[in-house]
Amino acid sequence: MMTNPIPVRRLYRDPAHRAVAGVAAGIAEHLGAPVMLIRAAFVLLSTVYGLGAIMYAVFWAVLPLPAQATPARRNFLQLFSFLALGIGALLLVNQTGHDGMHIAVGWLAATVALGAGIIWHQADPKRRMRWSQTVPQMPWLGSVLDNDRRSYLLRFIGGGLLVIVGIIGAVAVGGVRLSGADLSSIAYGLLFAVIALAGVGLALAPVLWKMYMQLRDEREGRIREQERAELAAMIHDQVLHTLALIQRNAGDTKSVLRLARGQERSLRNWLYKSSASPTEKLSAALEEIAAEVEDTYAVAVETVIVGDLDVDEPVAALVAAAREALVNAGRHAKVSTVSLYAEVEPDCISVFIRDRGVGFELSTVEDDRHGVRGSIILRMTRHGGKAEVRSEPGDGTEVRLTMPINTEARRRRVPAND
Amino acid sequence: MTDETQRLRVFLVDDHAMFRAGVRAELGVHVDVVGEASAVPEAIQKIGVLEPDVVLLDVHMPDGGGRAVLDAMRRSHPHVRFLALSVSDAAEDVIGLIRAGARGYVTKTISPDELADAIRRVADGDAVFSPRLAGFVLDAFAARPDAPVADPELDQLTNREREVLRLLARGYAYKEIAKELYISIKTVETHVSNVLRKLQMSNRYELSRWAADRRLV
Numbered sequence: 057m058m059t060n061p062i063p064v065r066r067l068y069r070d071p072a073h074r075a076v077a078g079v080a081a082g083i084a085e086h087l088g089a090p091v092m093l094i095r096a097a098f099v100l101l102s103t104v105y106g107l108g109a110i111m112y113a114v115f116w117a118v119l120p121l122p123a124q125a126t127p128a129r130r131n132f133l134q135l136f137s138f139l140a141l142g143i144g145a146l147l148l149v150n151q152t153g154h155d156g157m158h159i160a161v162g163w164l165a166a167t168v169a170l171g172a173g174i175i176w177h178q179a180d181p182k183r184r185m186r187w188s189q190t191v192p193q194m195p196w197l198g199s200v201l202d203n204d205r206r207s208y209l210l211r212f213i214g215g216g217l218l219v220i221v222g223i224i225g226a227v228a229v230g231g232v233r234l235s236g237a238d239l240s241s242i243a244y245g246l247l248f249a250v251i252a253l254a255g256v257g258l259a260l261a262p263v264l265w266k267m268y269m270q271l272r273d274e275r276e277g278r279i280r281e282q283e284r285a286e287l288a289a290m291i292h293d294q295v296l297h298t299l300a301l302i303q304r305n306a307g308d309t310k311s312v313l314r315l316a317r318g319q320e321r322s323l324r325n326w327l328y329k330s331s332a333s334p335t336e337k338l339s340a341a342l343e344e345i346a347a348e349v350e351d352t353y354a355v356a357v358e359t360v361i362v363g364d365l366d367v368d369e370p371v372a373a374l375v376a377a378a379r380e381a382l383v384n385a386g387r388h389a390k391v392s393t394v395s396l397y398a399e400v401e402p403d404c405i406s407v408f409i410r411d412r413g414v415g416f417e418l419s420t421v422e423d424d425r426h427g428v429r430g431s432i433i434l435r436m437t438r439h440g441g442k443a444e445v446r447s448e449p450g451d452g453t454e455v456r457l458t459m460p461i462n463t464e465a466r467r468r469r470v471p472a473n474d
Numbered sequence: 475m476t477d478e479t480q481r482l483r484v485f486l487v488d489d490h491a492m493f494r495a496g497v498r499a500e501l502g503v504h505v506d507v508v509g510e511a512s513a514v515p516e517a518i519q520k521i522g523v524l525e526p527d528v529v530l531l532d533v534h535m536p537d538g539g540g541r542a543v544l545d546a547m548r549r550s551h552p553h554v555r556f557l558a559l560s561v562s563d564a565a566e567d568v569i570g571l572i573r574a575g576a577r578g579y580v581t582k583t584i585s586p587d588e589l590a591d592a593i594r595r596v597a598d599g600d601a602v603f604s605p606r607l608a609g610f611v612l613d614a615f616a617a618r619p620d621a622p623v624a625d626p627e628l629d630q631l632t633n634r635e636r637e638v639l640r641l642l643a644r645g646y647a648y649k650e651i652a653k654e655l656y657i658s659i660k661t662v663e664t665h666v667s668n669v670l671r672k673l674q675m676s677n678r679y680e681l682s683r684w685a686a687d688r689r690l691v
Contacts, residue, residue: 397643
């Protein structure tokens with residue numbers, strides 16, 4: 057967690073200075089107003105359809121206790137405030153006696169808030185402690201209300217019941233009042249239905265949230281497990297296998313080199329490459345032939361490709377010619393490294409295959425040897441391209457292949473390193 | 475030998491002891507390996523004390539990797555040159571290290587002679603590009619009609635630089651490039667150094683993107 061230099065001010069209940077539940081004290085503390093003013097405001101508001109009482113109940117349900125709250129000792133002064141509350145309520149009922157509906161709605165709303173509050177608050181692990189500390193005379197209360205599964209269910213059902221009773225009551229009272237069936241009663245019915253749904257939603261929200269979090273954790277866990285399994289399979293099938301083969305062939309430098317190189321390539325592909333198909337993309341096709349030559353002739357092919365484009369017939373011919381040149385280098389040049397460089401330019405593709413091997417005299421290559429002439433030079437010219445072979449004995453060989461890009465459609469040049 | 479003072483002082487940073495031992499053995503005949511470190515804080519502390527000519531820097535290490543070492547040393551020790559050495563071929567690793575201030579990038583499969591050559595070149599203030607890095611640069615600086623060029627001086631390569639990079643990507647050594655283009659080796663080195671400068675300074679989209687991938691902006 058980051059340490060925030062400016063403490064975030066949050067609204068808490070203040071149980072240390074409570075008269076009823078510490079709501080007014082908490083608000084007063086937060087606003088920096090005298091606590092009496094807040095209390096007076098609640099009382100005043102209560103005369104308006106019991107709004108103050110409802111607000112108080114909602115605040116009680118919603119506001120958390122401060123983290124380091126020291127629960128106040130049970131205070132007999134509190135008895136007075138509860139007494140005053142009761143008397144006030146009675147007076148209110150008497151005052152508006154003939155029309156008790158407002159009061160009833162107020163009380164029912166308070167019931168809903170209390171039920172929701174019970175459900176919402178049980179996420180707090182400090183509850184259990186608090187219960188057994190504030191009511192030491194009734195230790196069983198702690199065990200009933202503590203947050204093991206049974207009491208969780210109990211409290212959830214209790215809270216839910218309160219919410220439902222409150223809502224049904226509100227609907228019933230409203231229904232009695234509005235029994236004169238007219239258009240507005242339908243509107244009220246709808247309103248009550250919405251209120252009822254909201255109430256149920258309110259009651260269920262913490263449970264649904266908890267379930268959602270659990271599901272998400274589970275899903276994340278499963279994905280992680282899957283990735284781990286995939287990695288384990290790859291390491292087991294490939295890396296360990298290759299290492300075993302290397303140990304068995306430790307004396308044979310060439311096969312050790314080939315095994316190591318092949319494994320390196322497959323790991324690299326696994327780590328970095330997007331899996332384009334060799335039949336679709338030039339870069340993938342060139343990488344495939346490079347891999348094939350590496351495997352067959354135990355040479356390293358340093359492949360560098362700039363740009364990319366889709367494979368069509370001339371490009372396929374270019375790739376085949378490049379393969380032939382690589383095979384020649386791998387077979388005859390007597391080197392450990394061959395360079396393959398390809399660049400897609402706006403109007404042509406260039407491919408260079410170069411080795412620093414023994415080289416040869418081009419004129420001494422016999423006509424019946426298909427390698428250079430047939431597979432490279434003639435193939436390139438047949439598809440409109442050009443091949444050039446530069447070689448000197450002792451100075452290596454370079455094969456240069458160029459293939460023009462003709463039509464606009466083929467000039468879809470995309471970066472290779474995306 | 476009397477040129478003991480001219481032997482380059484090289485420092486190794488790599489978290490693989492086997493690799494350090496191998497490089498030390500291979501380079502011993504060419505340069506003085508004055509020290510080595512296996513972790514970032516150790517490297518920062520020792521490089522500050524030893525002040526080597528060239529630091530061979532592994533890209534992937536715990537605690538931020540080679541990048542963390544570069545960030546810590548670059549301002550306080552501008553005369554220490556860094557050559558990144560890695561098994562990774564990923565573009566963002568390569569471009570990232572260069573933009574953080576490394577003067578070159580070679581892969582760990584490089585031969586001992588070539589590595590010694592690269593160290594010498596970096597110590598002289600030149601740049602060292604592996605064929606693959608040359609390929610990345612060509613790709614990143616490719617002329618794209620949709621890519622706006624804010625600063626032509628930095629955001630574009632000259633034809634000559636492009637030719638040099640192409641030959642590098644084709645596996646040519648500097649000497650061979652000089653012969654091929656009928657220029658001196660010194661000129662080849664100048665071209666490569668200019669490309670390095672552009673690589674570090676340019677704000678081309680591709681480079682910024684790679685840099686952003688490594689949170690280098």
